[in-house]
Amino acid sequence: MLDLELVYDTVLAKDYCGTCTKCIDACPTEAIVAPYQVDGSKCISYFTIELKDAIIPSEMKSKFQNWAFGCDICQDVCPINARSKPHSEQAFMPSEAFLHLTKKEWIEMTDEVFENLFKNSPIQRTRLEGMKRNLAP
Ligand code: SF4
Numbered sequence: 001m002l003d004l005e006l007v008y009d010t011v012l013a014k015d016y017c018g019t020c021t022k023c024i025d026a027c028p029t030e031a032i033v034a035p036y037q038v039d040g041s042k043c044i045s046y047f048t049i050e051l052k053d054a055i056i057p058s059e060m061k062s063k064f065q066n067w068a069f070g071c072d073i074c075q076d077v078c079p080i081n082a083r084s085k086p087h088s089e090q091a092f093m094p095s096e097a098f099l100h101l102t103k104k105e106w107i108e109m110t111d112e113v114f115e116n117l118f119k120n121s122p123i124q125r126t127r128l129e130g131m132k133r134n135l136a137p
């Protein structure tokens with residue numbers, strides 16, 4: 001909270017989606033239940049990042065299409081996003097050290113290796129045990 005008067009945007013009133021339903025059609029877990037409405041409790045990002053349970057319900061996990069930390073298929077298929085330009089900010093680039101980790105390397109990873117590789121990474125949110133849970137059959 002702060003006591004500054006901020007310059008803020010107005011509510012987005014224009015309907016940019018029109019008749020498009022690409023994100024609704026592409027979502028593997030049917031989490032986008034209607035235009036502009038996501039049921040977060042069905043989203044892969046929720047299960048793989050936020051859920052603290054030791055096990056992900058199998059009826060949901062079977063729909064994950066191998067996603068292990070988040071998903072964003074809905075962002076990838078959106079024609080509006082297709083017009084955006086990729087950033088060139090080095091600080092946001094993924095490290096080569098973890099771009100090519102295999103599933104076996106993940107399953108066998110120690111806490112020490114995880115802490116070294118992902119010291120300042122958002123993957124810390126689900127922790128190593130969460131990643132192993134996400135990758136388990
Ligand atoms: S992130 Fe994936 S699971 Fe979540 S709403 Fe988008 S497409 Fe669906």
Ligand code: SF4
Nearest residue numbers: 017020021022023078
């Ligand atoms: S894919 Fe993009 S444009 Fe199409 S309905 Fe979804 S958010 Fe709207």
